[in-house]
Amino acid sequence: MGDTRLIQGRYRLLDLIGRGGMGEVWRARDESLGRQVAVKCLKAPGRDHDQSFTRVLRERFRREARVAAALQHRGVTVVHDFGEADGVLYLVMELLDGRNLSQLLEDNAQHPLPIADVLEVAEQVSAALAYTHQQGIVHRDLKPANIMRLGDGTLKICDFGIARLGHDIGMSSRLTGTGIAMGTPHYMSPEQIGGTHVDRRSDLYSFGCVLYEIATGAPPFDLGDAWAVLVGHRDTAPEPPRNRRADLPGFLEEVILDLLAKEPDRRPQDADAVGRRLGAGRAPSGYVPTVVSPPLLRREPAELPAPREARLPSWTRGMTTGHKAAGTGLRGTPPDASAGLTGDWIARTGAHGTPEPVPAERPRPSEELLATLAGRHSAGLSLGRLGRWAEAGEVHRAVAAEREHALGPEHPDTLASRYEVGFTLSRTGRPADALREYTHVAGARERVLGPEHPDTLAARQEMAYVQGRLGRHFEAHQLYTAVLAARERVMGADHPDTLRCRHNLAFNLSRLGRLEDSYRMAGEVAEARARVLGANHPDTLVTRCEVAYALGQLGRWPEALQTYREVAEARARALGPDHPDALAARYEVGISLGRLGRSAQALELYRGLVDDRTRVHGAAHPETLRARHGVGVNLGRLGRWEEALLESRDVCAIRERTIGADHPDTLVSRREVAVGLGWLGRWADALVEYRRVAAARERVLGAGHPDTLASRNDEAHCLEQLGRGAEAVALYRKVAAVRQQQASGAHRPH
Known part of the structure; x- marks a missing residue:
């Protein structure tokens, strides 16, 4: 490779960093983004390898590179890009100093x-x-x-x-x-x-x-x-x-x-x-904390005492306090990172003005320890703001354990840390664990601060959110309604926290099937947020997305499409075209186009979205794969089933590798593979895939889950196409019997 070699018209090789059995590593410049990167050029196979081996190798390289690109952790080198140039396979990685x-x-x-x-x-x-x-x-x-x-x-x-x-x-x-x-x-x-x-x-x-x-x-x-x-x-x-x-x-x-x-x-x-x-x-031998999930505590060993600040991991140094990012999820706003931390704990008074019981007297921790814990709490918030939720959870669990030891289990600071533990659990796909944490925090805050204190209401609102995530929408509705009434009494109808609760309630109404109520309430919240926060505020745009969703569920797809387009344009202007929220709105535009039968436009949109998602997040990122799934679906709608099948198989393979064979997204892709096989007349192969999906859903979701029953109906349809009518009828009847039993039990008290 020459000193000024340009790979794919983008990566200019500058200096040879290293050479080994696998090939060479170069310092390079990404001409498109103007940044320094490392490019690893892998040696090509020797002449004794035939062309079939070379094809297999290239496919393996593509798969392994996508897996590496999907790894997102501060302790793993970031892979930006990969490809082949003049017979040389290459990886583009962050340049490490x-x-x-x-x-x-x-x-x-x-x-x-x-x-x-x-x-x-x-x-x-x-x-x-x-x-x-x-x-x-x-x-x-x-x-x-x-x-x-x-x-x-x-x-x-x-x-x-x-x-x-x-x-x-x-x-x-x-x-x-x-x-x-x-x-x-x-x-x-x-x-x-x-x-x-x-x-x-x-x-x-x-x-x-x-x-x-x-x-x-x-x-x-x-x-x-x-x-x-x-x-x-x-x-x-x-x-x-x-x-x-x-x-x-x-x-x-x-x-x-x-x-x-x-x-x-x-x-x-x-x-x-x-x-x-x-x-x-x-940890010092006198105290080993007990926490919800074991933390990675950062302590110097007893043999080598170190300055207090060395207890913080190096990657947290220099982080500043800031508000936690709201993101696109439906959630409450946390207290300001600097408010209420490490201050005096004043318990609320009882019904007759006398102080309620407080924990037994404990030695007051040093100001140095309190300041250290406040700084670590802020570091955890900063990690969350960067989207590094797993790492944020490690920090908050450790701080919660040390605060509980130093301040007591019901001190507001301890509860603030446990609240953040719950939030990180929610954001890392563990809603059941998050619900347990929020329930504890809400109960303790109610005892210490009172049932209508903003912090108590925040914890109860998060409880409702994770109940919805768990499919317990009726319980979530009851809790949202109670929290909303309290917020309106305490804060007023137009307070941002009140509007957030109403937004969540509108979202939950749609999941209960009350679509007209959901649409009405979401519209009211969108108008109020535009008035209070501004038309282009992220919270206003999130609610407008909920309005669009309700419109789609009501079959009003032209209006849904227009609303999603307006949100996508507003987010691109306010946040930038590559912001995850802007890209998410573009995805919803594609969904609406597909629903309106405009598959050629949807296909063009999804292909552009795949390119942008790959550039911003990587080829194996879940949202990149979601956009690729949209490409496959719309290829099928256009009758291009051979291409659709190839796309669906590739997405399914990557999802199985990165998120597991039984993940819902993997199963959606596998079903799309089966659909493509059926349209190509390969019904025996389709039956194998449909049965794999049905078996996985039954194993994970249960035999009576709607998705499992839908998969069994797919299986029966496939049996029909294969001329196995008796088996198909028996399976259809089995599904119908389960649904009838569920319908008869729907009116029983729960």
Whole structure:
């Protein structure tokens, strides 16, 4: 590659950063966005590979690159783009400014890193591995050279998905010529060496090797011969690290040795467990907090006291207090980050003006501790504002535990942290857990602050929201109604929090099937918000989307289309055309066009949306895949079923890989595959897919769920097309019987 090579007319290669068995890494400039990036150019297959192998390799590369691009975590290198140019496969990644752990050891003359640095690496990398393993991704080649420490102390894991590609291409070093599995010998797990099944526990073994090396200065089996290294991993117990470094904390040695267990079942079973043990080991022995979900506490080990500010993770330093972003979800506005935190706790008085019982007297925590906890609370809010909800949840759980210990379980600050824990659970797809948290906070706030205090109402409103998420719309309606009446009494009809509650109530009415009521109330809220907040305020536009949704449900699609278009244009002007809310409104425009039979226009819109979503969020982002699903649907509506089937299969494969085979979005894609097969006359293949969807929905949702019953009807229709009429009739009758039973029970009291 030449020094000024331009890839795909966009990425200009500037300097060669590194070269290895997989290819080359270049510092490059993205000419379109004017930013510096790293471009990894992978070596092409050798001449001994035939064209069919090359095609398979390209498809594998595309799939692995999309998986890597879908990973969104502060501890994982961001993949921006990928492709092929002149026969060379390439990945475009964020350009990292730092040193990998191997280089840090070299800089330190192969002496071990300071213990505080070892613990920082251990905790940050375990958090990143926990995230990637939850996505179903195994790295397979974790080593010091693949872990980068940036200038601000952030650790990032590199090269997800590349290890398996290296194996396919044939670039891995064959240590003996006997077909040893892909990996780097000093960090390979026994199961990799044996060629048996590899899962996340193999990564944990490699992680143990990395920690052993940075803690002692040498890997656990530092032998001169590659084969001897492999035999050591397979057969030899590692020397305890404290034999090499006496000042190593005992709990850290135990974690490392457990990670290096020969049998996968004897290792920690996930990286979260490793993080919890590290956090507990760093905590002072007198107090180990009990929390809803174990936090990654950031404490210095007892052996090495450190300044108080070192307890904060490096990635939170420099964060400023700010309001949490409202986003596009329906939710309450939290109190200002600076209000009500670490102040005096004044319990409300009882019915006769006497103070209600308060918790037993406890020593007042130091101002330094209170300020630290307030800062960490603000850091959690800032992470949420950036959309980093899982990390925000870790911070808020840790702060909630320490506030409960220092201030008591019903102190307003403790409850503020637990409220934020509930919010992060809601935003990370755990509504049942969020409901339990909100219920606790609402009950405690009612006892401490009173039933109509704004903070109590905020918690009760979030309870209603997650009840709706759980499909408990009648309970949500009752709670929204009660909260709305209290908000109108306390705050007035036009207060933003009152309007937010009315908006949520309108949303819930539509889910109860009361479409006219929903449309009427949403229209009233939109008018009030335009008057109070302005016509282009994000909250006003969110309500206008709800108006459009109700119009569509009422069959008034031309009006729905016009409203969605107006919202999309207003959001593009106010927020920018690439803002997620602006792109979401464009998606709804496509839905409306499809409903009006304007499939060619919908197809054009969705293709443009796919390009924009890919550029902004990545090829495997859920919203990118949602837009691609729209492309497939409208190709089918236009009778282009071969193209529709290819698109649906590709989207289904990516969704299955990234979010799981039983996820509702994956099942929607699989059904679309079945529809395409049916239209192409391949009914036997369609039946297989319909049955897979029906079985998954029955397993996840239950036999009587409407989606499960719809899938069984799809299956019956397919049987009809195959001439198996008796089986089809029996299945139709079974579905009808379930529906009749449900209808007869609908009028019974609940």
